[in-house]
Amino acid sequence: MTEQLLKGNVAFAEAAVRNGLRAYFGYPITPQSEALEHLSGRMIEEGRVFLQAESEIAAINMVYGAACTGVRVMTSTSGPGLALMAEGLSYIAGSEVPVVVVNMMRGGPGLGNIQPSQADYNFMTKSAGHGDFHPLVLAPASIQEIIDMVGLAFELAEKYRTLVMIAGDGSIGQMMESAELPPMQPVRDTVPEWAVSGAKGREPNVVTSLYLGAEKLEALNLRLQAKLAEIKRNETRSVEVATEDADLLLVAYGTAGRICVSVLREARRQGLNVGLFRPQTLWPYPEERLSELADQVKGMLVVEMSAGQMLEDVQRVVQGRVPIRFHGRMGGAIPMVDEILVDAESLAKEIGQW
Amino acid sequence: MTLIKTEIPEGMEPIYSYPESLTRLSTHYCPGCVHGIVHRLIAEVLDELGVRENTIGVAPVGCSVLIYNYINTDFVGASHGRAPAMATGIKRIYPDKVVFTYQGDGDIAAIGTAEIIHAANRGELITTVAINNAIYGMTGGQMAPTTLPGMVTTSTPTGRDCAVAGYPVKLSEILAQTAGAVYITRESATDIVGIRKTKKAIKRAFLAQIHGLGFACVEVLATCPTNWNLDPWEAMQWSREHLGGFYPVETFKMTDEVKALKV
Ligand SMILES: Cc1ncc(C[n+]2csc(CCOP(=O)(O)OP(=O)(O)O)c2C)c(N)n1
Ligand code: SF4
Numbered sequence: 001m002t003e004q005l006l007k008g009n010v011a012f013a014e015a016a017v018r019n020g021l022r023a024y025f026g027y028p029i030t031p032q033s034e035a036l037e038h039l040s041g042r043m044i045e046e047g048r049v050f051l052q053a054e055s056e057i058a059a060i061n062m063v064y065g066a067a068c069t070g071v072r073v074m075t076s077t078s079g080p081g082l083a084l085m086a087e088g089l090s091y092i093a094g095s096e097v098p099v100v101v102v103n104m105m106r107g108g109p110g111l112g113n114i115q116p117s118q119a120d121y122n123f124m125t126k127s128a129g130h131g132d133f134h135p136l137v138l139a140p141a142s143i144q145e146i147i148d149m150v151g152l153a154f155e156l157a158e159k160y161r162t163l164v165m166i167a168g169d170g171s172i173g174q175m176m177e178s179a180e181l182p183p184m185q186p187v188r189d190t191v192p193e194w195a196v197s198g199a200k201g202r203e204p205n206v207v208t209s210l211y212l213g214a215e216k217l218e219a220l221n222l223r224l225q226a227k228l229a230e231i232k233r234n235e236t237r238s239v240e241v242a243t244e245d246a247d248l249l250l251v252a253y254g255t256a257g258r259i260c261v262s263v264l265r266e267a268r269r270q271g272l273n274v275g276l277f278r279p280q281t282l283w284p285y286p287e288e289r290l291s292e293l294a295d296q297v298k299g300m301l302v303v304e305m306s307a308g309q310m311l312e313d314v315q316r317v318v319q320g321r322v323p324i325r326f327h328g329r330m331g332g333a334i335p336m337v338d339e340i341l342v343d344a345e346s347l348a349k350e351i352g353q354w
Numbered sequence: 355m356t357l358i359k360t361e362i363p364e365g366m367e368p369i370y371s372y373p374e375s376l377t378r379l380s381t382h383y384c385p386g387c388v389h390g391i392v393h394r395l396i397a398e399v400l401d402e403l404g405v406r407e408n409t410i411g412v413a414p415v416g417c418s419v420l421i422y423n424y425i426n427t428d429f430v431g432a433s434h435g436r437a438p439a440m441a442t443g444i445k446r447i448y449p450d451k452v453v454f455t456y457q458g459d460g461d462i463a464a465i466g467t468a469e470i471i472h473a474a475n476r477g478e479l480i481t482t483v484a485i486n487n488a489i490y491g492m493t494g495g496q497m498a499p500t501t502l503p504g505m506v507t508t509s510t511p512t513g514r515d516c517a518v519a520g521y522p523v524k525l526s527e528i529l530a531q532t533a534g535a536v537y538i539t540r541e542s543a544t545d546i547v548g549i550r551k552t553k554k555a556i557k558r559a560f561l562a563q564i565h566g567l568g569f570a571c572v573e574v575l576a577t578c579p580t581n582w583n584l585d586p587w588e589a590m591q592w593s594r595e596h597l598g599g600f601y602p603v604e605t606f607k608m609t610d611e612v613k614a615l616k617v
Binding site for chain 1: 406407408409410412413419420422426427428429430431432433436439440441442443444446447448451468469472
């Protein structure tokens with residue numbers, strides 16, 4: 001396989017096709033519409049299902065229906081659309097069907113704008129719908145990473161029969177980068193035993209999130225919590241840059257994490273021992289490793305394209321062991337290397353490292 | 355849930371028995387409720403068409419949320435109003451299977467209006483059975499989109515004032531205008547003749563799907579004795595008189611191909 005120049009939205013959409021995506025249902029919204037457009041041609045070409053729904057509410061429920069048959073199915077959207085999907089996401093979680101949702105975050109609240117943002121962190125990791133559940137949330141920082149995460153997302157969704165979200169942002173969706181797509185995989189033709197397919201020669205299968213009676217629903221919840229605990233144990237992911245000798249740790253994910261690589265390079269040139277911790281799973285949050293790093297470094301600078309949503313998770317993990325500073329931009333503004341650097345330098349001074 | 359047992363005495367042939375597509379559970383519906391009647395009609399139709407093992411139902415949110423306890427096929431449970439979208443997802447994966455939604459009037463004509471209109475308009479190859487009892491049964495008798503003018507409900511205590519609460523929605527008349535619908539009819543399942551007609555309509559609607567003709571919906575005028583504060587017998591009469599008086603029992607759309615189906 002060779003690398004090619006790919007736009008993020010096209011890249012993840014094509015990666016999904018090559019990972020054996022059986023059906024896609026979606027509704028146009030910037031900054032992810034190129035994914036829907038790409039799939040409108042490619043899925044039909046491959047004899048698979050593509051349908052533009054009348055709303056994100058309909059789209060997620062079409063996804064839910066298809067997921068009940070056990071096939072690989074996904075949708076993609078951005079903030080306002082994700083909000084409309086929330087009820088469906090909760091039903092999907094309660095029914096334990098595998099689904100992948102890509103959210104290319106844009107500026108909010110409200111109609112906001114179409115520029116990149118990371119302000120849906122809390123929505124995705126903590127409150128994607130009513131009831132006790134978390135989606136597994138993956139956060140790519142490059143086109144190659146979102147391509148790889150699509151395959152991983154389907155694998156994890158099916159392994160745990162759970163909802164997996166990919167938390168991209170407008171810049172991951174819109175930028176072009178050279179990357180390698182996976183080889184073409186056929187659509188899986190086996191049907192999981194729990195799925196609906198017509199009760200031929202067996203008792204009927206029912207896929208529902210309705211459990212009347214507190215004991216029954218609590219039993220479901222206990223099962224879900226046990227599954228989430230297992231996901232926490234097995235699937236936490238993060239990457240680090242130059243953390244071995246770091247005194248000051250940058251903590252950032254996705255596009256902000258990528259920007260922080262430049263900050264790190266510049267800071268190191270100036271003689272600052274800066275490292276980067278970039279979570280690849282936002283839920284489960286890579287707590288254990290961050291906690292180890294909290295014992296090693298002397299201060300942390302959290303960088304986000306939000307008012308500080310992941311910041312609260314960092315504070316929760318660090319428990320006051322080292323000072324934590326925050327650099328955030330909102331409303332579609334992108335953090336600038338030199339501005340982050342100013343905050344890094346002042347933190348370095350504060351902790352006596354400069 | 356009570357299991358219903360039937361025993362056929364030695365040497366006798368059953369002339370009337372449980373459809374295979376109906377489970378042996380007694381329903382949780384109130385006495386005089388039409389949900390149970392229509393469940394049985396669907397089960398009989400699935401048996402007659404021989405498609406039980408090839409059918410996937412989509413349950414609504416409403417009193418009939420537990421329909422999968424009674425109809426002996428694969429089922430999924432939709433969120434309130436979204437059954438047609440879920441059915442779309444399933445049917446697109448399984449074009450050769452029989453997919454149907456069963457929905458109350460609140461489910462289909464209020465919160466789920468967008469989904470049913472677009473499913474119909476796409477000519478989605480699904481069958482929909484819509485139960486019109488002019489009220490929200492499950493949540494305790496509030497106004498439904500179908501509640502008649504002047505009708506007292508728990509959220510229209512002085513009667514539905516259309517100037518304030520809006521006018522009753524005539525769903526079948528609306529669906530009949532969609533290009534993708536091939537068969538849209540309203541029936542009443544409150545007396546023997548009506549029940550027989552309803553069954554025939556349901557069968558035709560499933561056949562339209564099986565023959566790949568397009569979207570079909572059977573709206574059934576029903577009852578809710580509990581929330582109407584009537585006894586079962588009065589409720590049946592009230593339904594015929596008042597619901598039937600406002601919502602004409604009529605076939606609003608039937609293409610020639612659907613008409614030609616042998617039912
Ligand atoms: C999103 C959402 N809103 C509201 C409800 C509460 N709710 C449950 S059933 C129902 C009305 C059902 O009425 P109808 O569809 O007419 O069916 P019936 O119970 O009369 O058979 C409502 C409002 C819900 N479950 N979900
Ligand atoms: S409340 Fe009304 S609709 Fe619900 S089961 Fe009772 S009679 Fe039927």
